[in-house]
Amino acid sequence: MTSGTTTPAGPTGALPRPRPALGAQTWRELAYLTTSWPLDLLAFCYVMVWIFAASVLTLTVVGLPFLAAGLTGVRLLGRAERARARALLGLPIEEPSPLAATYRGAGFFGWLWNTLKDPVGWRTALFFPVRLVWGLFTFAAFFPCFFLLWPLLPWLARGASHVDRALVRALLAPSDGLERRIAELESDRATVLDASAADLRRIERDLHDGAQARLVSLAMDLGMAKEKLLSSPDDAARMVEEAHGQVKLALSELRDLARGIHPAILTDRGLGPALSAVASRCTVPVTVEDALTVRPAPAIEGIGYFTVSELLQNVSKHSRARHAEVALWRTEDRLLLQVTDDGHGGADATAGSGLAGLAERLAAVDGQLAISSPPGGPTTVTAELPWRDRTPSEGPTS
Numbered sequence: 001m002t003s004g005t006t007t008p009a010g011p012t013g014a015l016p017r018p019r020p021a022l023g024a025q026t027w028r029e030l031a032y033l034t035t036s037w038p039l040d041l042l043a044f045c046y047v048m049v050w051i052f053a054a055s056v057l058t059l060t061v062v063g064l065p066f067l068a069a070g071l072t073g074v075r076l077l078g079r080a081e082r083a084r085a086r087a088l089l090g091l092p093i094e095e096p097s098p099l100a101a102t103y104r105g106a107g108f109f110g111w112l113w114n115t116l117k118d119p120v121g122w123r124t125a126l127f128f129p130v131r132l133v134w135g136l137f138t139f140a141a142f143f144p145c146f147f148l149l150w151p152l153l154p155w156l157a158r159g160a161s162h163v164d165r166a167l168v169r170a171l172l173a174p175s176d177g178l179e180r181r182i183a184e185l186e187s188d189r190a191t192v193l194d195a196s197a198a199d200l201r202r203i204e205r206d207l208h209d210g211a212q213a214r215l216v217s218l219a220m221d222l223g224m225a226k227e228k229l230l231s232s233p234d235d236a237a238r239m240v241e242e243a244h245g246q247v248k249l250a251l252s253e254l255r256d257l258a259r260g261i262h263p264a265i266l267t268d269r270g271l272g273p274a275l276s277a278v279a280s281r282c283t284v285p286v287t288v289e290d291a292l293t294v295r296p297a298p299a300i301e302g303i304g305y306f307t308v309s310e311l312l313q314n315v316s317k318h319s320r321a322r323h324a325e326v327a328l329w330r331t332e333d334r335l336l337l338q339v340t341d342d343g344h345g346g347a348d349a350t351a352g353s354g355l356a357g358l359a360e361r362l363a364a365v366d367g368q369l370a371i372s373s374p375p376g377g378p379t380t381v382t383a384e385l386p387w388r389d390r391t392p393s394e395g396p397t398s
Helices: 024-057 063-089 107-116 119-148 150-171 175-231 233-261 264-269 271-281 298-319 354-363
Strands: 286-290 324-331 334-341 368-372 379-386
Touching: 024 063, 024 119, 024 150, 063 107, 063 119, 063 150, 119 150, 175 233, 264 271, 264 298, 271 286, 271 298, 271 324, 298 324, 298 334, 298 354, 298 379, 354 368, 354 379
Parallel strands: 286 324
Antiparallel strands: 324 334, 334 379, 368 379
16 A cells, blocks of 8 residues: 555655765864874974974084074975865965065075074974874864764864864964065065166166267267368358257257156155146146145155156046146145046056056055046046155255
């Protein structure tokens, strides 16, 4: 009799798909907990043998180099442990800045000193002895749990793995953002060096292709005029007149080049008047509003000047604007410069334009570049720089 009964297979006769008793993340956490103690034991042996041997060898000349080399090996163990924590615990932990960046070019003794005072290496050396006791406990406790308390394993594994996460964060993570800040400063330094090299190449190219070529041509014309001075005075006079015109053009090119390096009006009168001079040469009518009552340090003035100059060049070349405004003011310890135009908009620093390079240069001095440019306009670009007061040796403040 089958009426009124239901088979375990269900009405269609298909069995339900088997599922694991534990989730994938729980298995990863259990794998981390049960393998930590054997790995910690090996790392602990390495640390103890290294410290003991280094203590004995400190009586000789090779003691300190041996201690530094062992500390470099400890760093490698820490890198492997961070990778294991990311893979099994899902812990988003960053790598500290590489030690090589702190002693590049300092020679053997620079490497030795910077390695011995490396906080990442010493914290990593402390990590393995500290976690050895906890790893032994989890190793011994979780094997019986597989047979006796397996329904509670997801919660037990999550709680125990939180302890491991806390230990990894405390001893293996970059210390309080300091390592991250070091990496940022190294990147900013590279940006500044690249920008300086590009500026030097630009100046060299402008001199070679402009004023230098014109002066060479001038010297040749004067030489020819000298040869014709007695035989054909009229031709010599004409050639001298042409040479005089070339001298004027060469002087004009040198003035433009000098203005591009550091304009005299910026040194003499400050940022507001210098930007007003730039605005007067822009192909778009520009209004300048200067709310600064004191002058910042010359370096900050120079960066602000070239930032606004490049932004106004972008307005002239790409915006199709009818009018633009430049505003500069100070807010507490920041200098703000804003360029607004009524053009077609669509400016984007992520599209490989000059705005991206400008943002990198500002970031190298702890500055920021904010862009608001919806399609159809208007476009507003705000540059923010740290404010530094002038020292008496740097000139007047107003």
